[in-house]
Amino acid sequence: GEDVEQSLFLSVREGDSSVINCTYTDSSSTYLYWYKQEPGAGLQLLTYIFSNMDMKQDQRLTVLLNKKDKHLSLRIADTQTGDSAIYFCAENNSGNTPLVFGKGTRLSVIA
Amino acid sequence: SAVISQKPSRDICQRGTSLTIQCQVDSQVTMMFWYRQQPGQSLTLIATANQGSEATYESGFVIDKFPISRPNLTFSTLTVSNMSPEDSSIYLCSVQTGGAGELFFGEGSRLTVL
Numbered sequence: 001g002e003d004v005e006q007s008l009f010l011s012v013r014e015g016d017s018s019v020i021n022c023t024y025t026d027s028s029s030t031y032l033y034w035y036k037q038e039p040g041a042g043l044q045l046l047t048y049i050f051s052n053m054d055m056k057q058d059q060r061l062t063v064l065l066n067k068k069d070k071h072l073s074l075r076i077a078d079t080q081t082g083d084s085a086i087y088f089c090a091e092n093n094s095g096n097t098p099l100v101f102g103k104g105t106r107l108s109v110i111a
Numbered sequence: 112s113a114v115i116s117q118k119p120s121r122d123i124c125q126r127g128t129s130l131t132i133q134c135q136v137d138s139q140v141t142m143m144f145w146y147r148q149q150p151g152q153s154l155t156l157i158a159t160a161n162q163g164s165e166a167t168y169e170s171g172f173v174i175d176k177f178p179i180s181r182p183n184l185t186f187s188t189l190t191v192s193n194m195s196p197e198d199s200s201i202y203l204c205s206v207q208t209g210g211a212g213e214l215f216f217g218e219g220s221r222l223t224v225l
Binding site for chain 1: 115117144152153154156159203205207211212213214215216217218219221
C-alpha cells in the first residue's frame with residue numbers, strides 16, 4: 001500500500017533555512033504536495049509538484065523531487081517564527097483518489 | 112480553490128452522546144471527504160461523500176458509527192455516534208477542486224469526549 005514517511009521534528013534558528021524531508025513508496029504518484037497546519041487550524045496547501053518535475057520554486061519555498069529515490073523535500077529560506085507549524089507531505093497517484101498523508105514534521109523556529 | 116466552513120469548531124461531549132458536524136462549501140463539488148486527525152497523528156480518511164448516493168467508507172470505519180449525509184453539492188454532515196474518549200480528534204472536511212488533485216480543507220472540528 002501507499003506509505004509516506006517524514007521525520008517528526010525539526011528545530012531551526014530564525015533566518016536560517018529549513019529543510020523538511022519526505023519519502024514515499026508509490027512510484028505511480030503523479031503529484032506530491034506540501035501542506036502547513038498551524039495550531040488550531042485546518043491544513044493549508046502550500047505547494048505541489050508534478051512528478052515529471054525535479055524542482056519548483058515559489059518565493060521562499062523550494063520543492064525538490066527525486067523520483068528515482070522517491071524523496072521529496074521542502075526548503076524554506078529565511079525561516080521566520082511565523083513558519084512554526086506542522087508540515088505534511090502527501091501524495092496522490094491519480095486525479096480522483098484522495099491524498100495519502102505523512103505523519104507531519106513539527107517545525108520549531110527559535111528566535 | 113474553495114472556501115470550506117465547518118461547525119462546530121470545537122466541542123466537549125459526554126460519553127455515549129452523538130454530535131453532528133456540518134461542512135459548507137462555497138462552490139458545487141462532486142465529492143467531499145471526511146478525515147480524522149487524532150492527537151499527534153496524521154490524517155486518516157473516514158469516508159467519501161457523494162451527492163445522491165451512499166458514502167463510501169474506508170477500512171475500519173462504519174456507517175453506524177459515522178453516518179454521513181450529502182443532501183446537495185455544497186453541503187455535508189458527519190455524525191460521530193455513541194462517542195467514547197477514543198473519538199477525541201479533529202475532524203476535517205475537504206474537497207478536491209484543483210486540476211492537480213489537491214485537497215482544500217475546512218478549519219476542522221475539535222472534539223473532546225469526556
